[in-house]
Amino acid sequence: MKKASFEVLAQDSNARVGQLFTAHGTIQTPSFVPVGTLGTVKALSSADLLKTGIQAIIANTYHLHLQPGEKIIEEMGGLHGFINWKGPIITDSGGFQVFSLGAAKEHGVGKIASIFPGTYSGGHSYSNKGKPLINVEEEGVEFISHLDGSKHRFTPERVIEIEKKLGADIILPLDECTSPLHDYDYTMEAMNRTHRWALRALNQFHKFPSEGQALLGIVQGGEYKDLREQSSDFISKQGFDGYAIGGSLGRSKDDMHRILEWTVPLLPQDKTRHLLGIGEIEDIFEIVKRGIDLFDCVFPTKMAHTGTFLTKEAKRFRIHIINSRFKNDSYPIEINCNCYTCQNYSKAYLRQAFLNKEPFAITLAVMHNLYFLESLMHRIRDAIKKGQLSELAKHWLSLTLI
Amino acid sequence: MKKASFEVLAQDSNARVGQLFTAHGTIQTPSFVPVGTLGTVKALSSADLLKTGIQAIIANTYHLHLQPGEKIIEEMGGLHGFINWKGPIITDSGGFQVFSLGAAKEHGVGKIASIFPGTYSGGHSYSNKGKPLINVEEEGVEFISHLDGSKHRFTPERVIEIEKKLGADIILPLDECTSPLHDYDYTMEAMNRTHRWALRALNQFHKFPSEGQALLGIVQGGEYKDLREQSSDFISKQGFDGYAIGGSLGRSKDDMHRILEWTVPLLPQDKTRHLLGIGEIEDIFEIVKRGIDLFDCVFPTKMAHTGTFLTKEAKRFRIHIINSRFKNDSYPIEINCNCYTCQNYSKAYLRQAFLNKEPFAITLAVMHNLYFLESLMHRIRDAIKKGQLSELAKHWLSLTLI
Numbered sequence: 001m002k003k004a005s006f007e008v009l010a011q012d013s014n015a016r017v018g019q020l021f022t023a024h025g026t027i028q029t030p031s032f033v034p035v036g037t038l039g040t041v042k043a044l045s046s047a048d049l050l051k052t053g054i055q056a057i058i059a060n061t062y063h064l065h066l067q068p069g070e071k072i073i074e075e076m077g078g079l080h081g082f083i084n085w086k087g088p089i090i091t092d093s094g095g096f097q098v099f100s101l102g103a104a105k106e107h108g109v110g111k112i113a114s115i116f117p118g119t120y121s122g123g124h125s126y127s128n129k130g131k132p133l134i135n136v137e138e139e140g141v142e143f144i145s146h147l148d149g150s151k152h153r154f155t156p157e158r159v160i161e162i163e164k165k166l167g168a169d170i171i172l173p174l175d176e177c178t179s180p181l182h183d184y185d186y187t188m189e190a191m192n193r194t195h196r197w198a199l200r201a202l203n204q205f206h207k208f209p210s211e212g213q214a215l216l217g218i219v220q221g222g223e224y225k226d227l228r229e230q231s232s233d234f235i236s237k238q239g240f241d242g243y244a245i246g247g248s249l250g251r252s253k254d255d256m257h258r259i260l261e262w263t264v265p266l267l268p269q270d271k272t273r274h275l276l277g278i279g280e281i282e283d284i285f286e287i288v289k290r291g292i293d294l295f296d297c298v299f300p301t302k303m304a305h306t307g308t309f310l311t312k313e314a315k316r317f318r319i320h321i322i323n324s325r326f327k328n329d330s331y332p333i334e335i336n337c338n339c340y341t342c343q344n345y346s347k348a349y350l351r352q353a354f355l356n357k358e359p360f361a362i363t364l365a366v367m368h369n370l371y372f373l374e375s376l377m378h379r380i381r382d383a384i385k386k387g388q389l390s391e392l393a394k395h396w397l398s399l400t401l402i
Numbered sequence: 403m404k405k406a407s408f409e410v411l412a413q414d415s416n417a418r419v420g421q422l423f424t425a426h427g428t429i430q431t432p433s434f435v436p437v438g439t440l441g442t443v444k445a446l447s448s449a450d451l452l453k454t455g456i457q458a459i460i461a462n463t464y465h466l467h468l469q470p471g472e473k474i475i476e477e478m479g480g481l482h483g484f485i486n487w488k489g490p491i492i493t494d495s496g497g498f499q500v501f502s503l504g505a506a507k508e509h510g511v512g513k514i515a516s517i518f519p520g521t522y523s524g525g526h527s528y529s530n531k532g533k534p535l536i537n538v539e540e541e542g543v544e545f546i547s548h549l550d551g552s553k554h555r556f557t558p559e560r561v562i563e564i565e566k567k568l569g570a571d572i573i574l575p576l577d578e579c580t581s582p583l584h585d586y587d588y589t590m591e592a593m594n595r596t597h598r599w600a601l602r603a604l605n606q607f608h609k610f611p612s613e614g615q616a617l618l619g620i621v622q623g624g625e626y627k628d629l630r631e632q633s634s635d636f637i638s639k640q641g642f643d644g645y646a647i648g649g650s651l652g653r654s655k656d657d658m659h660r661i662l663e664w665t666v667p668l669l670p671q672d673k674t675r676h677l678l679g680i681g682e683i684e685d686i687f688e689i690v691k692r693g694i695d696l697f698d699c700v701f702p703t704k705m706a707h708t709g710t711f712l713t714k715e716a717k718r719f720r721i722h723i724i725n726s727r728f729k730n731d732s733y734p735i736e737i738n739c740n741c742y743t744c745q746n747y748s749k750a751y752l753r754q755a756f757l758n759k760e761p762f763a764i765t766l767a768v769m770h771n772l773y774f775l776e777s778l779m780h781r782i783r784d785a786i787k788k789g790q791l792s793e794l795a796k797h798w799l800s801l802t803l804i
Contacts, residue, residue: 043761043765045746045762045765047742067754067757068753068754076732076750083751084746327474328474328477330477340449344448346478348484349441351470352469353440353442355469358444359765360447363445
């Protein structure tokens with residue numbers, strides 16, 4: 001089994017087209033990775049997921065540990081067996097949950113301070129009267145389950161053990177994801193702790209080698225140039241199988257772009273780079289042109305739940321199907337779209353299905369949105385190969401202004 | 403296009419195996435018809451529906467008229483085009499809705515008085531402070547939409563017009579479905595009105611012939627032997643393309659069995675017989691052995707919504723997947739089931755998915771439950787051909803007592 005080896009096939013300025021080999025298939029990059037927090041991409045069977053063209057999914061160690069627990073999943077042949085998905089799987093570590101239960105709750109912010117609030121995105125919620133549900137120490141993290149208030153402890157070693165049982169192809173170590181409102185001193189302290197945790201995770205990872213599993217290193221450092229540089233430099237030297245950029249991405253999208261410009265050039269050219277938790281349409285061109293290979297985001301699936309469909313032909317690339325102007329619309333969401341939804345259903349039908357809270361309507365929306373994104377990524381890969389990424393970006397970004 | 407012609411292939415006492423030919427394919431009978439009130443069988447794409455082996459679906463004229471309206475559906479190629487289902491479709495008339503908004507609300511009962519309450523099953527609800535939302539007159543029915551309180555009027559002629567636009571293969575005329583608590587006099591009055599409506603519906607149906615569409619006649623008469631006999635006799639003579647048994651089925655399952663014994667023998671042998679709105683596992687053997695060819699019921703889809711799966715190996719043929727005893731259960735719902743769900747997912751996964759309110763979990767449950775029922779119907783057809791229906795029934799009914 002191959003272990004997340006990476007090959008660059010073409011480059012257009014800093015953007016690149018590559019292939020990431022995993023034990024469960026090859027990912028053509030740059031690639032969008034949909035989020036299947038609990039293993040399943042919301043509302044889709046693995047057969048439906050295949051139809052969208054999606055190449056890999058990212059699941060969450062924190063959530064799977066709490067429910068149903070890694071033991072059950074291991075007994076059922078790991079995540080691939082449990083969720084019945086034969087393609088590549090990534091597991092996030094729980095670092096973002098550290099952030100969600102802790103600082104984000106305290107500060108009321110998200111990964112980018114000005115963009116979205118730090119609301120906790122789990123299906124259930126245990127409230128601790130506004131107090132952070134977490135305690136970060138050198139040894140690891142103590143936290144209170146959002147499901148039932150039970151106490152749990154994650155250490156870098158324990159998270160690797162859990163992820164080995166889950167058996168994803170690409171795994172991430174425990175990190176501390178700081179808030180955009182943390183100051184320089186705290187951000188540095190957290191970064192250094194994350195570095196020490198990274199070494200402990202690597203050590204644990206090599207102690208019990210899992211054939212075919214790859215471990216990425218996570219760069220932290222918040223919105224501070226020197227910290228991001230230090231972190232990129234430090235993490236690059238530890239022999240990880242690839243890299244992820246985590247933590248606070250500043251107070252605006254411009255901040256995020258700057259952070260990528262500080263970070264990415266310092267990472268090894270021959271390894272993959274994953275940007276954690278970002279991926280609206282407008283962002284995709286910006287992050288790809290700064291050298292990102294993989295990124296994950298809940299937005300296409302979350303939007304689908306409320307009847308929001310992605311389309312090239314609307315402001316901010318989205319329409320809300322409940323709108324009464326679609327009542328008699330016998331056309332699909334996009335006339336030239338080859339997705340299952342557009343090939344089989346009209347806007348009027350989709351509107352009717354959402355109005356009636358038909359669960360299958362969500363399936364149809366997720367299928368379209370993922371297909372839409374994967375098609376866009378395909379065009380982006382083509383454009384990079386032809387050296388035409390900036391033309392493609394200009395064309396697409398001009399559409400949002402309509 | 404063929405027009406619901408029917409052929410009996412084998413008989414075992416009063417039970418029979420047949421073929422019902424429609425413009426959109428042949429239905430092997432006896433057959434269970436799942437309910438797709440608004441066209442869609444809850445949580446399933448038509449591709450998923452095909453995988454269950456289901457042969458036909460029944461949709462509801464009342465609901466489709468209110469939303470999205472027959473005009474839009476006609477413009478999109480009728481129901482087959484709108485919902486993207488190429489197989490046979492039946493449309494119920496709205497008679498049961500007359501009942502739901504009217505008498506059932508007043509009496510607080512369902513089709514069988516002792517079995518299930520007359521709760522209204524739409525997704526939304528407009529309340530009229532407990533007053534019936536309906537007014538039944540000779541001309542037709544006036545009712546208040548459960549969606550928004552708007553006033554509507556159904557006449558026998560209008561319902562046929564709507565159903566012609568919807569374009570189902572088999573359609574039902576407007577009838578008045580009495581409550582088990584209506585007295586003899588009211589039941590007779592309603593039956594006679596239903597008969598006059600049946601003639602008006604037939605007249606309208608023949609005025610504008612729709613090639614390939616078949617109209618069934620509905621037998622009423624409540625739980626009264628002489629009324630059921632009168633109604634069977636009257637409706638049988640009008641040259642309908644087949645027959646349905648509607649209305650109150652008494653106060654217990656024994657009453658229902660008796661009503662079928664009074665009614666079915668009086669219906670023409672060479673036409674199909676549909677029992678409206680009944681079909682729990684325990685009922686199926688009883689109604690099939692009394693000569694029913696088709697029946698519809700929401701129960702396998704409704705149960706699926708709450709995580710209840712049908713299985714041969716549990717009391718009343720059902721398990722509730724949320725039960726903690728399934729937490730570590732790595733086996734499918736039924737080991738020998740060939741449905742998509744059992745072929746791909748464990749009970750532990752399904753439990754996890756239901757606990758997390760994953761919409762796709764409902765899809766998996768509906769797929770299993772429909773497959774389970776269609777497989778049972780397949781065995782029943784085989785048993786009838788071999789003259790072994792009573793043995794099969796005995797075997798199955800002994801299982802519920804475990």
